[in-house]
Each structure stands twice: as structure tokens, then as C-alpha cells.
Amino acid sequence: QTIFLADYTPPAYLVEDVHLTFRLAPSATRVISRIRFVPNPDAKSRDFFLHGQELTLIRATIDGAEVTPEITEAGLTCAVPDAPFTWEAEVEIDPAGNTALEGLYMSNGMYCTQCEAEGFRKITYYPDRPDVMAPFTVRIEGDAPVMLSNGNPTGEGRGWAEWTDPWPKPAYLFALVAGDLVAREDSFVTMSGKEVALRLWTRRGDEGKTAFGMEALKKSMRWDEEVYGREYDLDIFQIVAVSDFNMGAMENKGLNIFNTSAVLASPETSTDANFERIEAIIAHEYFHNWTGNRITCRDWFQLSLKEGLTVFRDQQFTADMRSAAVSRIEDVMALRGRQFREDNGPLAHQVQPDSFVEINNFYTATVYEKGAEVIRMLKALVGDDDWRRALDLYFDRHDGQACTIDDWLKVFEDTTGRDLSQFRLWYKQAGTPRLTVTDDFAEGTYTLTIKQQTPDTPGQTDKKPMLIPVAVGLLNPNGDEVVPTRVLEVTEAEQSFAFEGLAAKPIPSLLRGFSAPVILTRDTSAEERAFLLAHDTDPFNRWEAGRALAKDVLTAKVTGRDGPERPYLDALAALLRDEGADPAFKALALRQPGEDDIAQTLFDAGHSPDPDRIHDAAETLKQQAAEHLQDIIPRLAAEMTIDAPYAPDAEQSGKRALRLGLLDLTTRLDGGAEAEAVHAVADNMTLSLGSLGCLIEAGRAEAALAAFHARWQDDALVLDKWFTTQIVHAAPGDAVSIAERLSRHPDFNMKNPNRFRAVFGALAMNPAGFHAADGSGYRLMAEWIARLDPVNPQIAARMTTAFETWRRYDGDRKQMIRGALEGIARTPGLSSDSGEMVARILGAA
Numbered sequence: 001q002t003i004f005l006a007d008y009t010p011p012a013y014l015v016e017d018v019h020l021t022f023r024l025a026p027s028a029t030r031v032i033s034r035i036r037f038v039p040n041p042d043a044k045s046r047d048f049f050l051h052g053q054e055l056t057l058i059r060a061t062i063d064g065a066e067v068t069p070e071i072t073e074a075g076l077t078c079a080v081p082d083a084p085f086t087w088e089a090e091v092e093i094d095p096a097g098n099t100a101l102e103g104l105y106m107s108n109g110m111y112c113t114q115c116e117a118e119g120f121r122k123i124t125y126y127p128d129r130p131d132v133m134a135p136f137t138v139r140i141e142g143d144a145p146v147m148l149s150n151g152n153p154t155g156e157g158r159g160w161a162e163w164t165d166p167w168p169k170p171a172y173l174f175a176l177v178a179g180d181l182v183a184r185e186d187s188f189v190t191m192s193g194k195e196v197a198l199r200l201w202t203r204r205g206d207e208g209k210t211a212f213g214m215e216a217l218k219k220s221m222r223w224d225e226e227v228y229g230r231e232y233d234l235d236i237f238q239i240v241a242v243s244d245f246n247m248g249a250m251e252n253k254g255l256n257i258f259n260t261s262a263v264l265a266s267p268e269t270s271t272d273a274n275f276e277r278i279e280a281i282i283a284h285e286y287f288h289n290w291t292g293n294r295i296t297c298r299d300w301f302q303l304s305l306k307e308g309l310t311v312f313r314d315q316q317f318t319a320d321m322r323s324a325a326v327s328r329i330e331d332v333m334a335l336r337g338r339q340f341r342e343d344n345g346p347l348a349h350q351v352q353p354d355s356f357v358e359i360n361n362f363y364t365a366t367v368y369e370k371g372a373e374v375i376r377m378l379k380a381l382v383g384d385d386d387w388r389r390a391l392d393l394y395f396d397r398h399d400g401q402a403c404t405i406d407d408w409l410k411v412f413e414d415t416t417g418r419d420l421s422q423f424r425l426w427y428k429q430a431g432t433p434r435l436t437v438t439d440d441f442a443e444g445t446y447t448l449t450i451k452q453q454t455p456d457t458p459g460q461t462d463k464k465p466m467l468i469p470v471a472v473g474l475l476n477p478n479g480d481e482v483v484p485t486r487v488l489e490v491t492e493a494e495q496s497f498a499f500e501g502l503a504a505k506p507i508p509s510l511l512r513g514f515s516a517p518v519i520l521t522r523d524t525s526a527e528e529r530a531f532l533l534a535h536d537t538d539p540f541n542r543w544e545a546g547r548a549l550a551k552d553v554l555t556a557k558v559t560g561r562d563g564p565e566r567p568y569l570d571a572l573a574a575l576l577r578d579e580g581a582d583p584a585f586k587a588l589a590l591r592q593p594g595e596d597d598i599a600q601t602l603f604d605a606g607h608s609p610d611p612d613r614i615h616d617a618a619e620t621l622k623q624q625a626a627e628h629l630q631d632i633i634p635r636l637a638a639e640m641t642i643d644a645p646y647a648p649d650a651e652q653s654g655k656r657a658l659r660l661g662l663l664d665l666t667t668r669l670d671g672g673a674e675a676e677a678v679h680a681v682a683d684n685m686t687l688s689l690g691s692l693g694c695l696i697e698a699g700r701a702e703a704a705l706a707a708f709h710a711r712w713q714d715d716a717l718v719l720d721k722w723f724t725t726q727i728v729h730a731a732p733g734d735a736v737s738i739a740e741r742l743s744r745h746p747d748f749n750m751k752n753p754n755r756f757r758a759v760f761g762a763l764a765m766n767p768a769g770f771h772a773a774d775g776s777g778y779r780l781m782a783e784w785i786a787r788l789d790p791v792n793p794q795i796a797a798r799m800t801t802a803f804e805t806w807r808r809y810d811g812d813r814k815q816m817i818r819g820a821l822e823g824i825a826r827t828p829g830l831s832s833d834s835g836e837m838v839a840r841i842l843g844a845a
């Protein structure tokens with residue numbers, strides 16, 4: 001059943017307040033609700049409907065009198081007075097039997113909830129839509145030592161606890177946690193001098209992994225005050241770590257719930273990348289308190305209103321906490337790896353979709369990461385001062401409301417007097433715009449001509465030109481910047497921009513900082529790319545120049561042409577020798593473009609990519625780089641050793657990243673001897689796991705893998721890494737059989753989303769392995785998706801994206817993938833989550 005944005009109607013009844021009582025029992029929890037409803041003066045209808053799924057209704061009353069509602073699979077209807085009234089109901093639910101991990105469920109003996117987007121309807125009957133906001137009081141009865149909900153604690157006694165959240169909120173922000181938990185406690189004094197208690201809860205045994213998360217929380221709270229003037233608004237802020245969780249984390253008001261992988265960290269068990277991600281997710285969820293909770297979404301078509309903005313804010317935070325250049329490069333790599341892939345395949349959709357079947361399928365890279373890029377462009381267009389003024393107006397005007405993306409854009413129009421109707425197309429046109437640039441130089445005037453075109457996407461053709469900010473700088477042939485960064489506003493299908501008064505033809509640095517989420521092409525020589533890698537003042541574009549060179553090398557190799565190996569390897573050598581360059585930057589420049597990226601590039605150029613050839617090309621280039629750089633590597637690697645105690649900061653992480661990048665090359669020369677030495681003495685997970693990856697690729701990891709398992713078998717998050725690394729680093733011919741063997745390992749457990757992804761997400765990340773020519777990767781993936789679907793439809797549906805690139809490949813592979821997808825589609829009782837995804841991937845929806 002498809003839901004349309006155009007069908008939005010205001011709720012018939014609003015909720016004045018909510019009282020919930022939970023009598024906890026693993027397979028028979030009772031939920032007693034008392035809800036004050038008032039007719040909505042803005043509504044057209046007076047039909048009373050409450051969402052409810054998988055609930056057993058015990059009794060219901062209206063103003064104290066027993067009623068018998070009409071119940072369907074989706075909810076209930078009932079005759080109600082045409083005036084304010086009190087609804088009371090008691091339902092029974094089964095948290096222990098809830099393997100979908102949506103609603104109230106159990107994880108490791110602890111009760112927890114996930115309600116976004118539509119999980120609250122599995123807890124009790126309620127208008128489960130984000131434009132119904134109410135204050136909640138929650139009483140929890142049970143024998144768990146710790147029982148938590150949103151807001152402030154307002155009472156407790158033997159076997160019960162009460163929490164009150166004074167801030168009106170939609171049901172998707174409800175949370176409850178109960179169990180034998182331990183807390184790291186701290187406090188924060190807000191900018192107006194209010195003291196807030198901070199608690200980070202874990203199960204017993206994980207207390208040692210909470211220090212970093214707590215620091216990240218305090219930094220986030222301070223940053224939101226300093227940069228956006230946003231103060232926290234309750235007496236207490238809590239985070240709970242949960243082992244079984246579908247996503248990264250959830251911003252429930254005052255009680256964030258986190259996947260353990262997104263909050264727990266220690267140097268022995270977590271990599272530098274883990275630390276960085278945790279800091280960003282803690283910031284993200286905390287920032288939602290204003291962009292998401294105080295100001296929420298009117299309906300789920302507005303999801304990017306809160307997610308795009310909050311991702312943008314967490315990206316700004318990371319840029320401030322770490323290296324701005326490095327974090328921008330990492331953001332763009334992630335955008336290209338996931339969002340461009342999505343936007344250029346059958347799952348392409350708008351940042352603001354017009355329709356959906358299952359909203360959980362739209363928590364995507366497009367809604368999140370492209371949504372954040374749209375916000376970034378908006379900021380670039382209006383400038384920093386108007387950005388800040390507009391945000392102040394947004395918080396002021398819309399506090400306490402459930403808003404739309406149009407409300408957001410109106411704030412910018414009112415602040416700047418600009419008409420943003422063309423800019424709004426970024427929300428409504430799917431697909432990655434293509435920019436083609438040509439240039440010309442005559443009589444001191446340099447002219448850039450930019451053409452734009454957005455390809456057709458499912459259900460959307462004939463796209464209009466968009467407003468695209470293209471940041472440009474010009475360098476002269478000596479390497480000096482003659483025109484500093486200026487933002488060109490491209491609005492037409494084809495448009496020219498002139499730069500006058502130049503002594504010589506300049507070298508353009510285009511799309512600086514990746515100023516728009518587009519694919520830009522311009523005939524550029526290898527010399528010019530090497531020049532930009534050496535001289536550009538924009539660090540993103542320096543990296544981009546090296547990246548483009550590497551892509552040219554790899555695509556040439558795959559298609560059997562002569563590529564610019566020499567200029568690429570020389571430029572790399574020059575960069576590695578450059579004492580002034582940051583190790584983190586060197587490490588990023590050393591990293592080759594991913595095999596999936598090369599596949600898409602080849603497909604765009606009219607080839608059907610061969611995953612094995614791409615893998616071989618990548619391996620050959622690595623070997624060549626190792627040989628070409630062998631004089632530099634040992635000295636540089638030695639410089640990257642760290643004597644200070646481990647710290648997951650930008651500086652040390654950069655050094656370790658470069659050290660591991662070099663170790664990867666050294667492994668091509670010494671067969672893994674040095675990797676073995678590094679692995680033997682590694683006292684942090686970054687070096688331990690990095691060197692283990694090298695050993696796997698060198699084919700000498702058997703003993704190390706066994707020892708790693710023995711050492712970490714009681715640490716689920718480290719064991720996840722053990723599963724993943726074996727598959728990601730497997731030779732293409734072995735990846736599927738290793739994944740298959742690991743799926744039979746006693747530590748494999750498909751009910752745990754992290755563990756399922758550790759195996760099958762990893763298989764999808766080994767393109768040459770997953771796309772094995774015999775179809776074994778497709779069959780294994782499809783079989784497990786079908787098996788998981790009845791247990792956890794959200795994760796099963798998400799995993800189908802492994803197939804989203806199928807149209808790129810040759811006829812045999814296409815046919816095998818189609819067969820695999822049709823097999824999933826035929827599974828009896830398939831969820832609407834997976835059903836929608838498979839239909840869209842096949843192009844049948």
C-alpha cells in the first residue's frame with residue numbers, strides 16, 4: 001500500500017497529554033494508556049483512528065465508560081464524543097518475541113525500544129504520526145534495577161519508577177529502557193548556568209568503554225551552544241548502549257538509545273575510525289534535540305528536514321573537532337560510495353520523496369547525506385551571516401512545531417529576500433546532476449562554459465536545470481593562485497563565466513570543497529591533475545586531483561588502454577616526500593578509489609564492468625606503487641611510529657592511517673613479514689586489525705585469525721570485526737565460501753543486526769567476491785535475505801541494496817541477479833519492507 005505526500009491531511013484529534021503505565025514481563029507486558037484527546041480545529045474529518053499493530057486489546061474506555069472499538073491489522077476506530085475526552089486502554093505485548101527490534105523488545109535480557117518511524121503503534125494504540133505532539137508521563141513497574149524513560153525522573157519506589165517529559169513530542173521519540181545496567185555519571189553546566197546530569201548506561205562488563213562517549217557528549221553540548229546558541233532543556237540527558245539495534249542510534253528525547261557499536265569504545269577494542277564515527281554519532285543524536293525534537297517533521301516525507309540538517313551539523317562539528325580538510329574528504333568519499341551509487345541505480349529517489357510503501361526503506365544516503373549536501377549548498381549560497389540569522393529565525397519561529405521542508409526554505413527566503421524556488425529542485429529531482437566544463441582563453445580573458453544535465457531516474461524524466469553553486473579558483477602556471485575561490489551560480493542548462501585581466505591561461509580548480517553533489521567532467525591532462533595535486537590551495541581539490549589520476553590509471557588498465565601510471569606514481573612520490581603535508585592527507589591520497597567506484601565509472605563510459613578485471617587492475621596498481629615508492633616507504637613508516645600513549649585524536653589517527661597505508665604496500669614486497677611483526681606487538685585495535693588485513697591478503701593469517709578469535713571471543717564488537725575482515729580481505733575466489741563457512745560458525749547469529757551485517761554486509765563490500773561469475777555470491781546473499789526477512793524485515797530489506805547496481809553488469813550476471821531477486825520476491829509471507837525494495841530494484845515498481 002503506497003502512501004503519498006499529496007494525500008496529507010491534518011490529524012482529526014490532537015493529544016493534550018499522555019500517561020503510560022508499563023507492567024513489564026518478558027512475554028506478556030501490559031501497557032495501560034490514559035490519553036486526553038481534543039478535536040483538532042484545523043481538521044476536516046472527525047474520524048477517530050488509532051494506529052496499533054500486534055497488540056492484544058484487554059479493555060478500552062472513553063471518559064470511564066467501556067467501549068468496543070473496531071479493530072483491524074493497522075489499528076482501531078471507535079465512536080467518540082464531539083468534544084475533548086479521555087481514552088484509556090490496556091494492551092498486552094510480547095517484547096521477548098519481538099525479533100524485528102521495532103517497538104518494545106528485549107536485548108541481552110534488557111528491555112528497550114525503537115519507535116522511529118512507526119514502532120510506537122506496536123506498544124499501544126495511538127495516533128502514531130509525527131504531527132501529533134504531547135507531553136508524556138511514564139510509570140514503569142517491574143523488577144529491573146534500572147528503569148528509564150524520557151524526560152526528568154519524577155518518582156521512584158520499590159518496583160516502580162516514574163518519568164515526566166514536559167516537552168511535547170511525537171510518539172516516535174518515546175523510549176523506555178529497563179534492565180541491570182550500570183552508568184558512567186557526569187554533569188554539564190549549560191550556558192545559562194543550569195546543571196544537567198549526564199548518564200551513559202551499559203550492561204555490566206562494558207563500563208570500561210564509556211569514557212570517550214561521555215567526553216564526546218560534553219563536547220557536543222558545548223559546541224551546539226557556541227555555534228548555534230542551542231541549550232539543553234531537561235535536568236538529565238541519558239544514553240543507553242544496546243547490543244541488538246537496527247540502526248546506529250536514536251535521538252529519543254532525553255534518552256538516546258545507541259547501538260553498542262556507535263557508542264562503546266576503548267583503544268584495545270576500537271579502531272581510530274570507530275572512535276571518529278562514535279564522536280560523530282553522539283553529536284548527531286544530541287543535535288537532534290533541537291533539529292528533530294524541539295522542531296520535528298510534519299510527516300515522514302519531511303524526513304530530510306531533520307536528518308539532512310542534523311547530518312550537516314554533525315559534519316560541521318567533526319570538521320571543528322578534527323581536521324576540516326580530512327573530514328570533508330571523508331564525507332565526500334562516503335557520499336560517492338553510497339549516495340551516488342543509490343542515485344545512479346534503480347533505487348534513486350528524491351531527497352523529499354513523493355510516495356513510499358515502507359518508510360523504513362527511506363532512511364537512505366539520499367535523505368541523509370545528499371540532504372546534508374543540499375543544506376551545505378544553501379549555506380554557501382546565502383553566506384555565513386545569513387545562515388546564522390536564518391537558523392535563529394528557524395528555531396524561533398518553529399520551536400514546538402512539526403514542520404515541512406517548505407517551512408525551512410521559507411525561513412531562508414524571509415531572511416535573505418531570495419526566491420529559492422529553483423533551489424528547491426534539489427529536494428524534488430532525483431539523480432546526480434552531470435556538469436560538463438569546457439574552457440577558453442583569449443586576450444587576457446578566461447571563459448568557463450558549464451553545461452548541466454540530470455539523468456532520468458525511475459519515474460522521473462526531463463529534469464529542469466538546477467541552481468548549482470560551483471566554487472572555482474584559478475592558478476597560474478607557476479602554481480600561484482591568481483583568482484581566489486569564488487562561487488559561480490549555475491542556473492541554466494548551459495552558461496559561461498568570464499575571468500578578465502589574466503596574463504596567461506590559468507589552470508582551473510573546479511568544484512572546490514566539493515561545493516555541489518554532482519559529477520563534473522572536463523578533459524583534463526594527467527599533467528594538469530599532477531599539477532593540481534602539487535599546487536592547489538584547496539585541500540579537497542588537491543586530493544581530488546590525485547583521485548582522478550588514480551581513476552584514470554585504473555579505468556585505462558581495465559579497458560586495456562595506456563594509462564597515466566607514470567605521472568600518478570611520480571605525483572604520489574612527490575606528495576609522500578613533502579614534509580609539509582599532513583600524514584592524514586597523505587594516507588587519503590595513497591588510498592585507491594574503490595572497485596565499486598571504478599565499476600560505476602566504467603559503466604558511465606559505456607562499458608559493462610568486469611569485477612575480476614577491476615580487482616586485478618587495483619592489485620597491479622598497488623604492486624606498482626609499492627615498487628615505485630619502495631625507497632620512501634621505510635623512512636616514512638618509521639616517522640609514523642608513535643611513542644605517546646594512544647589517543648584517538650586527528651593527529652595520531654592520521655599517523656596510524658599512513659603507517660597502515662604504507663604497510664599495505666610493503667606487504668606487496670615482503671609477503672607480509674612486516675605486517676606479522678606489527679601485528680605481534682600491536683597494542684591498539686587500529687594497528688592490530690590493520691595488520692591483520694594485510695596478513696589475510698598475503699595469505700598468511702591463519703594463526704593470527706585463530707589467536708584473534710581466542711582473545712576476543714567474549715567481546716561481540718571485536719568479534720564482528722573478526723567476521724568482517726576475513727570476508728572483506730578475502731581473495732575474490734574465496735570470499736563467498738568464507739562467508740558461507742562463517743554463516744555456519746557457532747558465533748554467527750542472524751538475530752543480531754551487527755553480526756548479520758558483519759558477514760553479509762562484508763560480502764557486499766568485496767565486489768569481485770560478491771559478483772563471482774558463477775553466481776554463488778548472489779545465491780548466498782538471496783538465501784540469507786529470505787531467511788532473515790521473517791525475523792527482521794528492516795535489516796533484510798536493507799541488505800537487498802547489495803543488488804542495486806545490477807544493471808551495470810553483463811548479461812549472465814544480470815540474469816543471475818534477476819533470478820536471485822525474483823527468488824526473494826517469491827518467498828511466502830515476504831515483508832512489505834523487502835517486497836518494496838525488490839520490486840524497486842527490479843524496476844517493477
Ligand code: ARG
Pocket residue numbers: 116117246247249250251284285307360363
Ligand atoms: N533518527 C535516527 C538517526 O538519524 C535513525 C532512526 C532510524 N530508524 C529506522 N527505523 N529507520 O539517528
Ligand code: ZN
Pocket residue numbers: 284288306307310
Ligand atoms: Zn538522525
